[in-house]
Amino acid sequence: MASISIQHLVKKYGDGFPAVNDVSIDIADGEFMILVGPSGCGKSTLLRMIVGLEDISSGDLKIGDRRVNDLAPRDRNLAMVFQNYALYPHLTVYENIAFPLRLAKKDNAEVDKLVKEAAATLELEEHLQRKPGNLSGGQRQRVAMGRAIVRQADAFLFDEPLSNLDAKLRGQMRTEISRLQKKLGITTVYVTHDQTEAMTLGDRVAVLKRGILQQLATPRELYDNPGNLFVAGFIGSPPMNFLPVEVDGTSAKLPFGSVELPADKAQKVAGRGLLIAGIRPEHFEDASLTDGSGGSTFQAKVDVVEWLGNETYAYIPFEAPPEVAKQLHQLEKDLDGEAMRTQLVITLDGASRIKEGETAEISVDASKMHFFDPATGENLT
Numbered sequence: 001m002a003s004i005s006i007q008h009l010v011k012k013y014g015d016g017f018p019a020v021n022d023v024s025i026d027i028a029d030g031e032f033m034i035l036v037g038p039s040g041c042g043k044s045t046l047l048r049m050i051v052g053l054e055d056i057s058s059g060d061l062k063i064g065d066r067r068v069n070d071l072a073p074r075d076r077n078l079a080m081v082f083q084n085y086a087l088y089p090h091l092t093v094y095e096n097i098a099f100p101l102r103l104a105k106k107d108n109a110e111v112d113k114l115v116k117e118a119a120a121t122l123e124l125e126e127h128l129q130r131k132p133g134n135l136s137g138g139q140r141q142r143v144a145m146g147r148a149i150v151r152q153a154d155a156f157l158f159d160e161p162l163s164n165l166d167a168k169l170r171g172q173m174r175t176e177i178s179r180l181q182k183k184l185g186i187t188t189v190y191v192t193h194d195q196t197e198a199m200t201l202g203d204r205v206a207v208l209k210r211g212i213l214q215q216l217a218t219p220r221e222l223y224d225n226p227g228n229l230f231v232a233g234f235i236g237s238p239p240m241n242f243l244p245v246e247v248d249g250t251s252a253k254l255p256f257g258s259v260e261l262p263a264d265k266a267q268k269v270a271g272r273g274l275l276i277a278g279i280r281p282e283h284f285e286d287a288s289l290t291d292g293s294g295g296s297t298f299q300a301k302v303d304v305v306e307w308l309g310n311e312t313y314a315y316i317p318f319e320a321p322p323e324v325a326k327q328l329h330q331l332e333k334d335l336d337g338e339a340m341r342t343q344l345v346i347t348l349d350g351a352s353r354i355k356e357g358e359t360a361e362i363s364v365d366a367s368k369m370h371f372f373d374p375a376t377g378e379n380l381t
């Protein structure tokens with residue numbers, strides 16, 4: 001196993017905008033690193049550069065102590081686990097796992113030992129004589145990983161391994177990959193556009209946009225302290241709400257009314273003119289269910305209510321001034337249109353009796369509010 005050091009990596013195709021633009025990431029030995037971002041952000045290109053399937057335009061790539069920029073893929077000792085598992089349907093599980101060892105001309109006794117060890121680790125012993133067609137998706141994934149294990153690769157690389165599966169199987173496989181990665185303790189780089197996979201699997205997550213690393217942090221840090229509007233909008237479902245705001249003293253003026261901010265937060269943003277406030281849907285509450293009286297409540301007319309049993313989504317439309325609308329429109333494009341920006345989405349307790357068309361008293365946890373610079377998108381708090 002090994003660490004992977006990515007230093008100032010650049011990939012240029014022709015003379016266009018770099019697909020990967022000066023990205024630096026240090027992946028520790030045994031770490032599960034996620035590369036995430038919307039389509040076209042350069043995550044697959046970065047992974048392919050690590051594996052050696054794509055030339056590096058500039059920068060340094062090290063696996064352990066070796067600089068591998070110019071090494072052929074087969075000499076990098078990395079194992080790519082492909083989306084469709086790339087198993088040979090006519091071979092048994094045993095022979096599928098043994099395949100890289102046969103290629104390396106290992107003798108039968110060693111092949112047997114390594115295959116059986118891998119099968120034990122992956123709980124595939126009972127299935128060694130079966131063909132891939134008779135296995136479940138999870139078992140196939142384990143066979144693909146078995147093939148990587150017997151090679152004693154320094155790291156596993158995954159490129160969107162679950163994207164072709166239905167939601168239920170995807171959930172099961174995600175848990176499986178997580179369990180195995182922990183058990184094996186092998187350095188792993190995993191590309192996905194799915195923020196749930198990013199949040200649940202990664203020790204750390206690298207968020208990319210148009211080839212540029214936006215933030216590299218633990219899932220919790222990304223959620224609690226997103227560095228900019230893009231990361232804030234990308235991580236979280238339903239997504240964070242973005243609203244125009246002006247802060248005067250400790251009072252934050254939102255489209256629906258003013259809320260009182262904690263002094264330390266207010267200090268960072270007071271008097272800076274028009275900003276973008278970020279508030280996660282779950283940081284609102286139906287004030288009639290809480291004792292949330294005081295400065296952090298406002299009244300708003302609820303447009304649509306969706307009751308899901310355990311929780312309720314309420315939608316409240318608002319208008320944004322042109323400076324903010326422009327930035328939010330750009331954000332929506334950057335996020336691949338996944339975000340909803342013309343209305344506030346709030347998650348209320350399932351016990352809430354708020355009705356469509358009603359003016360409701362809503363409270364907000366002002367200590368959890370973020371404030372973004374409308375020009376740069378930077379999180380100011």
Ligand code: ATP
Pocket residue numbers: 013019037038039040041042043044045046193
């Ligand atoms: P997706 O999730 O859609 O696969 P991605 O984030 O993995 O996207 P990449 O496939 O790495 O993105 O592509 C990054 C950028 O580089 C895109 O703008 C893409 O069009 C461009 N690109 C990728 N491969 C090539 C190529 N062989 N020649 C020219 N441009 C390319």
